[in-house]
Amino acid sequence: MNLYKKITGLFSPAPASKVLVRGQHIEFTVPRGQTILESALREGIGFPHDCKVGTCGTCRYKLVSGKIGELASSAMGLSGDLYQSGYRLGCQSIPKGDLEIELDTQLGGAIAPKETSAVISGQRKLAHDVIELTLVPENEIFFKPGQYADIECRELSVVRSYSFSSPFQAGGSLSFHVRLVPGGVFSGWLFGADRIGTTVTLRGPYGQFGLHESDAVMVCVAGGTGLAPIKCVLQGMSQAQRRRDVLLFFGARQERDLYCLDEIRALQKIWGGRFEIIPVLSEEPVASAWQGKRGMVTEYFEEFLRGQSCEGYLCGPPPMVDAAELVLLRLGVARECIYADRFFNRIPG
Numbered sequence: 001m002n003l004y005k006k007i008t009g010l011f012s013p014a015p016a017s018k019v020l021v022r023g024q025h026i027e028f029t030v031p032r033g034q035t036i037l038e039s040a041l042r043e044g045i046g047f048p049h050d051c052k053v054g055t056c057g058t059c060r061y062k063l064v065s066g067k068i069g070e071l072a073s074s075a076m077g078l079s080g081d082l083y084q085s086g087y088r089l090g091c092q093s094i095p096k097g098d099l100e101i102e103l104d105t106q107l108g109g110a111i112a113p114k115e116t117s118a119v120i121s122g123q124r125k126l127a128h129d130v131i132e133l134t135l136v137p138e139n140e141i142f143f144k145p146g147q148y149a150d151i152e153c154r155e156l157s158v159v160r161s162y163s164f165s166s167p168f169q170a171g172g173s174l175s176f177h178v179r180l181v182p183g184g185v186f187s188g189w190l191f192g193a194d195r196i197g198t199t200v201t202l203r204g205p206y207g208q209f210g211l212h213e214s215d216a217v218m219v220c221v222a223g224g225t226g227l228a229p230i231k232c233v234l235q236g237m238s239q240a241q242r243r244r245d246v247l248l249f250f251g252a253r254q255e256r257d258l259y260c261l262d263e264i265r266a267l268q269k270i271w272g273g274r275f276e277i278i279p280v281l282s283e284e285p286v287a288s289a290w291q292g293k294r295g296m297v298t299e300y301f302e303e304f305l306r307g308q309s310c311e312g313y314l315c316g317p318p319p320m321v322d323a324a325e326l327v328l329l330r331l332g333v334a335r336e337c338i339y340a341d342r343f344f345n346r347i348p349g
Contacts, residue, residue, distance in 0.1 A: 017095035022064055022102045030095050035071070036061070037090035041206060044112030048105055048208050052091050052161075055318070056342055057082075058208070059090035066099035114141055118151075118202040120195050121173055127259040129180040130225060131190060132165065136173045137202055143168055145211065145236035146229045146341070149204030151176070153186055160186045163315075163341070164205070165228035167236035174202070177228040209315070209341040211237060216311045216337065217245040221297055221324045223316025224252065226343055227260060230315050234267055245274040247304050249297040251320060253283040255290050278304065296320075298327040305331055312338040 017030045019039075030039040037059050040047035049059040057077040063086050074089040122134035141149065148163040162176035181187045189195070211233050220230045227250060234246065252258050258279055268275045278300060280293045293300060297320070305328075312328045314321045321342050328338055 017066075018098045019095065020098075020100045021107065022100055024103070024107055026107055033094065035091055036068075036093045036095065036099075036101070040090065041113055046107055046112075046208075047090055048103070049091060050207060050209065050341055054089050054092050056340075057089070060087045060104075061090055061093075062086050062102040063088050064100040064102050067096040068093045068099065069096055070094070113204055113206060114139065115201065115203045116141060117199055118174070120198045120200065123190060123195060126177065128256055130259055131178045131180075133162070133176045133178050133190065134173050135176070135200065135202060140171070141174065141202060141204055143205035145232040146209040147205035147207045148229070148341075149174070149176075149202055149206065151186075152201040152203070153189070153198075154201065155198070156185055156189055158186050161206075163207075163209075163225075163229040164232050166232055177225040179225045207341065209313075209339060211241070212311065212337075212339065213241075214311055214337075215244065216309045217247060217305070218313060219301070219305060219310045219328065219333075220246060220248045220313045221315070221320070222248070222250050223297075223320040224257070224343070226314075226316030226320075226341070228315075229341055230313060231260060231264065233313065234264075239272065242270075243272040245308075246271065246276070248275070248277050249300065250277065250279045251297040251316070252279065252281055254281055255284055255288065257281075276304070296323070298323050301327050301331060305333075310337070312340075314338065314340040316343055318342040 016032060018027055019030055019036060020027045026045065028040055028043045028045055030036060037047055037049055037052065047059060050056040054072055054077045060078060060082065068088065071092045074092050075083045077089050078087055116137045116139040118135040118137040120133065121136045124132040126132050143164055145167050148161050150159050150161050152159045162178060164174060165177045166175045178187055178190055180191050209229055222230045248264065250258065264277055268277060278293060280295060280297045280300060281290060282296060284290045284294055310333050312324065312333055314324050321340050325338055325340060329335060
């Protein structure tokens with residue numbers, strides 16, 4: 001009997017692990033096989049993160065005690081100094097027992113993620129490859145402008161992440177910008193027919209991107225549907241907050257890729273401070289009638305930012321966000337004043 005217990009014990013599931021966050025009186029459970037980040041979010045803990053796949057480095061923590069396994073090495077999303085100092089990534093870490101960890105930020109004040117069913121109530125075409133998807137949730141999901149949600153379509157067995165594109169309204173609908181991805185399962189399905197009336201599952205909110213109180217100029221840089229969270233943040237600002245100066249750089253390939261400019265211009269008209277919109281096209285045909293700026297958005301930073309105290313709000317594909325961050329740093333913007341949401345790191349399509 002004792003031998004039988006020993007043998008079966010080798011194949012029994014490992015117990016759930018406890019993770020204690022040092023100095024914050026927070027403890028949560030990580031079921032077998034789940035990552036630290038995944039479990040924290042499911043328990044409504046606002047664990048810092050942006051991408052969930054190990055490239056942004058936002059979910060870093062310091063391992064104080066205990067052992068972990070990793071889906072992929074945390075070194076890919078951390079500097080050598082941080083990695084050598086014992087930092088690891090929550091999205092890649094699977095506990096091998098109880099852990100004690102330490103975070104550089106406080107976890108309090110986050111909005112706990114929720115799950116609810118939602119019905120597609122609208123799909124408005126904004127550009128040749130962008131749809132505004134409108135959902136009516138069964139139960140309200142509160143969020144801060146700049147955050148995102150996961151949308152699960154069980155009919156397709158897929159989950160996709162999209163930023164909220166308009167601020168929260170009590171009892172109202174939720175909107176997202178969906179770009180058509182070549183070969184994308186969800187985006188191809190959405191663009192392929194009228195999906196109004198379809199029920200999906202909504203989980204959120206997630207993410208830490210959002211407005212930071214300051215008097216500095218807001219340098220907003222949007223690439224593609226990176227406009228969605230930036231538009232949401234700007235629309236969600238109070239009348240007093242709208243006294244801040246805003247420079248909105250909108251990077252796209254061609255003029256046909258620009259969208260929501262009428263909404264942005266309407267916001268510009270009621271803005272209390274300076275508000276400039278700078279669309280920049282990287283692949284617009286030379287012979288076209290486009291009279292605006294061409295090239296990369298970063299080529300125009302110095303012209304507009306010279307001598308000003310600035311904060312950066314960057315959303316879009318990682319190469320654009322990384323390039324914008326480097327130029328802002330070179331122009332003297334402090335690293336802690338640059339806030340980024342790298343879109344492509346989430347599951348696309």
